[in-house]
């Protein structure tokens with residue numbers, strides 16, 4: 560039996576704020592074309608699919624950008640990409656500021672992303688632990 564524990568930053572997640580506020584270094588995949596744009600089922604364009612998590616989508620500081628990203632409210636995708644809200648978002652990321660999704664996906668300080676334990680089900684003890 561294996562037990563998998565998400566621990567994206569390798570630290571106690573309960574003691575972290577959910578946003579990156581300059582306290583972690585970000586290495587945004589979206590700056591490197593290493594991840595594709597995404598569209599929610601509400602027709603909102605996002606820099607990547609990782610953004611579509613409740614904590615990020617309900618982050619009050621994301622409201623302005625998300626409102627500006629409704630595809631039906633814009634003539635072209637380029638209008639969204641070039642909007643002041645997206646420019647500000649990119650500027651914030653370059654200053655290591657961003658919502659929960661960016662902190663958990665693109666923080667440079669990741670020591671490991673998962674802890675996998677192999678458990679001896681008869682004895683109820685972990686026989687081996689792997690940090691990925």
Ligand code: SF4
Pocket residue numbers: 585586587588589590594606607608609610652657660661662664665
């Ligand atoms: S999680 Fe944030 S920083 Fe990472 S690729 Fe997506 S938008 Fe960019």
